[in-house]
Amino acid sequence: MIGLRPITVADAQAHLAGEDAESARWRDGGQGTLVTVTEHFRRCVAEWEADGPSKTFAIAALDDGVLVGTLDIQVGQDFLADRQANVSYGIYPQFRRRGLAARAVVLACRYIAAHDLADEAVLRIDPANKASVAVAHRVGFAYHHTTDDPDEGTLDWFLQAV
Template sequence: MLISDGVIGLRPIEVADAAAHLAAQDRESVRRTAGPGTPNMVAEFERCADEWVYDGPRKTFAVVDVPARALAGTLDLTLEPEFLAKRQADIRYGIYAPWRGRGVDGRAVVLACRYLARHDAADEAVLRLDPADTASIALAHHLGFHYHRSSSGPEGRLDWFIQAV
């Protein structure tokens, strides 16, 4: 399954993506995702792939550059996590350095929202962003997300942006 706009695409993450993911990570991609590569990255990618097999609530996508067939980043959708309301999905993404500043992040979020709508998986998408990340906040506004609230917790202070899907 590939959801694509012809430039980038989203497909379920595969264990085979672990090596490319680990090689491409830099400080920025680590900050935007769950953290740096773990000593057992393959096990983490197996867990993510299993979520697809068993239709779990967390969907990890490989963000791919369609023409180059290269891994450009990752995107996580978490359906109805305990910190969100019913029928809301949390979106987190990390785009690797060579693809930043080229609109890949926005295209990936749009495709994730299409996935949510097509599968009737959520009514709203939520981006929880570091308030210092002005580029991501500008992107959220550009994509039609609206500021909802701020929160503080283990991840630090986050500004929440919501959009209907």
């Protein structure tokens, strides 16, 4: 079983150890270093402290607190409609194929609803990422449309009311 909690700078080492090239490519465009991940997590903590439009969560095992991945919720982004929240996540390789990504997305949707951040959750997925497409379907998201962005490439949009 997993839960979501705000990311901390102390999570940087575990994140770097857990992330592989595949998850880094899907989420960050490439693997980071301890310095770049620590700096990124500092910005994430500052977003939490300022109640900013982006929230980065640690996906952690409830029994021992082990970091199994990360999840982001973003609102107020130019690419989103009003009252939409973008959800993105990454599960570390040793924890994949256990249903944790699906559970994390469900928890994110509950967080969005409980904090009245949006009426609709959005998963924007590279169509080549078959595992993430399967997660979207498994948790009830419906395909909406495809965009082709020069920076992000082709993304299929999946939506679900929260």
